[in-house]
Amino acid sequence: MNRIVKKLLSNTTSLIGLILLFVFVIIAVFAPIIAPPLFSDPYQIPRMSWDTEPQPPGFPLSDDMIFIYESMGEPIIRDKAIFGTAQGGYDIFYGLIWGTRTAFRIGIVTVVFSMLIGVILGSIAAYFGGWLDELLMRITDIFLSIPFLVAAMVLTTILGRGLDKVMIALVFFGWMGYARVIRGSILCAKEDVYVMAARALGVKDYSIIVRHLLPNTIFPVMVQASMNIGSMVITAAALSFLGVGAPLGYADWGQMVSFARNWIIGSPGHAGEYWYAVFFPAVFIVLFVLSWNLVGDTLRDIMDPRLRGEL
Amino acid sequence: MVNDNKTKILQVKDLKTYFFTENGIVKAVDGVDFEIYQGETLGLVGESGCGKSVTAFSIVKLLDYPGKTVGGQVFFRGEDLLKKNEKQMRQIRGKEISLIFQEPMTSLNPVFTIGFQITEALKVHYKISKPKAQEKAVQLLKKVDIPIPEQRINEYPHQLSGGMRQRAMIAMALACDPVLLIADEPTTSLDVTIQAQILELMKTLLKEFNSSLIMITHDLGVIAEIADRIAVMYAGKIVEYTDTRSIFYNPLHPYTYGLLTSIPRLDMDIEKLDSIPGLVPDPLHFPEGCKFHPRCPFATAKCRKEEPVLKEVENKHLVRCWHFEKVKEEAKKIAFTGRLAVSE
Amino acid sequence: MLSYIIRRILILPLILLGVTFLIFCLFSLLSPMERLATYINDPSVLKNPQSAQRLIDKYHLDEPFPSGYVHWLKSLLRFDFGWSPTANQPVWEAIMQRLPATMELVLYSIIPVILVGIWLGVISAVHHNDILDQFIRVTAIIGWSLPTFIFGLLILFIFYGMLGWLPPGRLSTWAQYIVYAEEGFKNYTYFITIDSLLNGRLDIFWDALKHLIGPIITLSYISWAYLLRITRSSMLETLRKDYIRTARSKGVDEKTVIHQHARKNAMIPVVTVAGMMIIRMLGGVVITETVFTYPGLGFWAASSAQQLDYGSIIGFALLFAFLMVVGNLIVDVSYALIDPRVRLE
Numbered sequence A: 001m002n003r004i005v006k007k008l009l010s011n012t013t014s015l016i017g018l019i020l021l022f023v024f025v026i027i028a029v030f031a032p033i034i035a036p037p038l039f040s041d042p043y044q045i046p047r048m049s050w051d052t053e054p055q056p057p058g059f060p061l062s063d064d065m066i067f068i069y070e071s072m073g074e075p076i077i078r079d080k081a082i083f084g085t086a087q088g089g090y091d092i093f094y095g096l097i098w099g100t101r102t103a104f105r106i107g108i109v110t111v112v113f114s115m116l117i118g119v120i121l122g123s124i125a126a127y128f129g130g131w132l133d134e135l136l137m138r139i140t141d142i143f144l145s146i147p148f149l150v151a152a153m154v155l156t157t158i159l160g161r162g163l164d165k166v167m168i169a170l171v172f173f174g175w176m177g178y179a180r181v182i183r184g185s186i187l188c189a190k191e192d193v194y195v196m197a198a199r200a201l202g203v204k205d206y207s208i209i210v211r212h213l214l215p216n217t218i219f220p221v222m223v224q225a226s227m228n229i230g231s232m233v234i235t236a237a238a239l240s241f242l243g244v245g246a247p248l249g250y251a252d253w254g255q256m257v258s259f260a261r262n263w264i265i266g267s268p269g270h271a272g273e274y275w276y277a278v279f280f281p282a283v284f285i286v287l288f289v290l291s292w293n294l295v296g297d298t299l300r301d302i303m304d305p306r307l308r309g310e311l
Numbered sequence B: 001m002v003n004d005n006k007t008k009i010l011q012v013k014d015l016k017t018y019f020f021t022e023n024g025i026v027k028a029v030d031g032v033d034f035e036i037y038q039g040e041t042l043g044l045v046g047e048s049g050c051g052k053s054v055t056a057f058s059i060v061k062l063l064d065y066p067g068k069t070v071g072g073q074v075f076f077r078g079e080d081l082l083k084k085n086e087k088q089m090r091q092i093r094g095k096e097i098s099l100i101f102q103e104p105m106t107s108l109n110p111v112f113t114i115g116f117q118i119t120e121a122l123k124v125h126y127k128i129s130k131p132k133a134q135e136k137a138v139q140l141l142k143k144v145d146i147p148i149p150e151q152r153i154n155e156y157p158h159q160l161s162g163g164m165r166q167r168a169m170i171a172m173a174l175a176c177d178p179v180l181l182i183a184d185e186p187t188t189s190l191d192v193t194i195q196a197q198i199l200e201l202m203k204t205l206l207k208e209f210n211s212s213l214i215m216i217t218h219d220l221g222v223i224a225e226i227a228d229r230i231a232v233m234y235a236g237k238i239v240e241y242t243d244t245r246s247i248f249y250n251p252l253h254p255y256t257y258g259l260l261t262s263i264p265r266l267d268m269d270i271e272k273l274d275s276i277p278g279l280v281p282d283p284l285h286f287p288e289g290c291k292f293h294p295r296c297p298f299a300t301a302k303c304r305k306e307e308p309v310l311k312e313v314e315n316k317h318l319v320r321c322w323h324f325e326k327v328k329e330e331a332k333k334i335a336f337t338g339r340l341a342v343s344e
Numbered sequence C: 001m002l003s004y005i006i007r008r009i010l011i012l013p014l015i016l017l018g019v020t021f022l023i024f025c026l027f028s029l030l031s032p033m034e035r036l037a038t039y040i041n042d043p044s045v046l047k048n049p050q051s052a053q054r055l056i057d058k059y060h061l062d063e064p065f066p067s068g069y070v071h072w073l074k075s076l077l078r079f080d081f082g083w084s085p086t087a088n089q090p091v092w093e094a095i096m097q098r099l100p101a102t103m104e105l106v107l108y109s110i111i112p113v114i115l116v117g118i119w120l121g122v123i124s125a126v127h128h129n130d131i132l133d134q135f136i137r138v139t140a141i142i143g144w145s146l147p148t149f150i151f152g153l154l155i156l157f158i159f160y161g162m163l164g165w166l167p168p169g170r171l172s173t174w175a176q177y178i179v180y181a182e183e184g185f186k187n188y189t190y191f192i193t194i195d196s197l198l199n200g201r202l203d204i205f206w207d208a209l210k211h212l213i214g215p216i217i218t219l220s221y222i223s224w225a226y227l228l229r230i231t232r233s234s235m236l237e238t239l240r241k242d243y244i245r246t247a248r249s250k251g252v253d254e255k256t257v258i259h260q261h262a263r264k265n266a267m268i269p270v271v272t273v274a275g276m277m278i279i280r281m282l283g284g285v286v287i288t289e290t291v292f293t294y295p296g297l298g299f300w301a302a303s304s305a306q307q308l309d310y311g312s313i314i315g316f317a318l319l320f321a322f323l324m325v326v327g328n329l330i331v332d333v334s335y336a337l338i339d340p341r342v343r344l345e
């Protein structure tokens, strides 16, 4: 483990990844200080005005809104939208800062749960073999027969809008890769002498799995998981972008991009007028995914030295 | 056994092949000389990593990157191969000089049929037609004692056993009746009974084809029955070079002596088998003086400082050692006849 | 070979059965009433509990598991996928009408990647070409971290917003008028780029192409990255194999060594990646078409999802699952074509 940490720190790309990741963690942790919430639900992005079209960075809180807040008895904490506002007057800066928390939540929760399901099913299939293995693997095949994004989109649509629904959908269709990996490596490890020995001594099945097989096979799965966090966040953002993800006004990066969709072209004669509406959300998403990918790629290099140096 | 009146097929002179790696220059072959006559077999012996394969690949100029032959000459029928360009070399490879490799598993292409691979050299060099090639493939497989060759030619390498694959490799190498065969540890990856069969087969075929052979191996036992002369290699250099008989009855180099004591013998207990202590030195950090001295029981202060040269100390018996006389004394105490007796 | 393909095709119905069952399970998460809504084109019927119950019975929507599934499956076999309020036509019709647009986009994305991508990957492994290597490295990094919807918006922003070259949609208004309304324009394939040429309308061909380029790039950039990368590294690895040296030792010339001995072996992992790529593309279609308001299946599916048009979204999922199963079949057969170890198993 020490060796891995050292490797991660000594490699430039993974170091960049780790630094980026650290910055995002800071943003997520200190979100209430960086962008103090106005409502009891901090994930509700405050609106700076009722304008339909986006407003440029530095746009001040509109009189309408000041009036509303005053009548609600709320203190006015911020009077400017640093990154501008998205369609509907939503504060882009606020949405991105709190969206960082959303991104971490989606990434980590979905990956942990799908890994858990995958590990359980995969190790059962590999350990017991026979018809159970056959059955579980066919089920895996069937789950893999619907394109991931399509499957997630269908399930979220059926379950209804909401971040929890998105996460359920991502977990429901996201465990198969782990199941296959863990099954493969357990099948290899199973042949090893120490498992045979444990069996011969009459150790119970589940404790063979938990004590002997998993510790030796879990690491490749963890690497795969860390690399999947980025793609889970992308998929969740894509669902929001398609309008089936986070509810309207929820602090979510995908939603911020979908706000920008209609304005990307600009108005006649002012091409790119609303660049900020897509630029800032895009930067957040891309850097977040990049940071996980950089770290994950280095982990994979450490795991599989054969791939090192290939690109 | 050695007949100087025969035509000289190959003469390697002061061959030097280095690998220019990131960590430094690896002198894999560093000044090797030997020659082979028509119909003769030369054994090239040494532990793994001492430069045998690189010597072979240098002769046919099939070195891996970053290897480069930096000096010497390789006269093949009087012409220096090192002066030839790639196109001229291609006309020699597979037609006049062919190779047999160690791993029949990985040396055959998994996606082509045996028949295709055996006759490829024929197609390349003689442009023969397809039905002719089929016919020839069947003949060749018959020669190497593969049963039902008509069926085998349409099969793929993974459908054959290891021994069968090596037979197919031999058939492939013999396709164009080469003048010189280079077999790089052809039996190493096979189990013992199959090893013996393959060796027997090679012996028969050599006689039939009257080809010369360079037989590379790390096992002196393998070579006793097939080689006319033996060159013992260590750390990129030849340390002893003479006829097979003398190697076994009269070894003069402590490395040869060590190799001989590690051959399993019928008249000796397995337990008494002692291999040479220590490891082949790291080619990036060869020791000073004689490269064998760290492992040599005869080593003295001189060995640590000065590297001996290869010189003829007895009739046609070359050795690279300061203390060959001591070795001779020591070796006399044990007669290494167990193996040789078989072929006599 | 033939027996392998036949065996492989015989499994197809089983997988499809499994997939339909999975989708039926998802569908069953909806109440019978919600499911009923996918079958009727007049929502006012739902207001009357009695007539609604009659219809629920008619469509077997509240029957217990096996019979409900069987009835649903039967309706699928009759191509009765329900009604799409989003498209205002039956789901099956909506699918068939939009399929050509999507196929045109997908095929134009896949074919160049496979042909040119593999070729470029081989070239870059054989000759150490700095520009090509750099290109592969850059596409890999972009492909890796730029989500499709952001990449697509970027393309739209630059090539439409800034430069005005690549407009969204499938055709300009004037061309739509000719293609869909005019008597003289005949549809042979429903691929506009092909039909326009067959009708001798270069102007329409050019217009369709301009609309396609953005979506094609967006849908395929990730695949370029993956395929180039895997082809290159697989080729490099294969060229180090022992059997390559064997081929050279027979006097085979370098061109044959590379294009015959090495390439065929190097294609084995490439096929795997190409298969994954096709799957990614099927998902990517939804996003790409939405970004470019390209009127295909994906755009329709996204609109249906937003409007909770369950019938359409289920029909779409069934179709894409079917396409994916067929895609996997093609991948497996390609494997067998390349690798005798697979087909002789």
Ligand SMILES: Nc1ncnc2c1ncn2[C@@H]1O[C@H](COP(=O)(O)OP(=O)(O)O)[C@@H](O)[C@H]1O
Binding pocket: B019, B021, B026, B028, B046, B047, B048, B049, B050, B051, B052, B053, B054, B055, B064, B065, B066, B067, B283
């Ligand atoms: N491609 C290569 N790059 C660097 N060094 C190499 C390469 N191939 C062989 N060598 C070096 O050359 C030496 C001799 O190798 P080889 O001829 O394969 O030994 P062997 O006698 O077992 O056949 C070894 O020390 C090895 O490290």
Ligand SMILES: [Mg+2]
Binding pocket: B049, B052, B053, B054, B184, B185
């Ligand atoms: Mg070797």
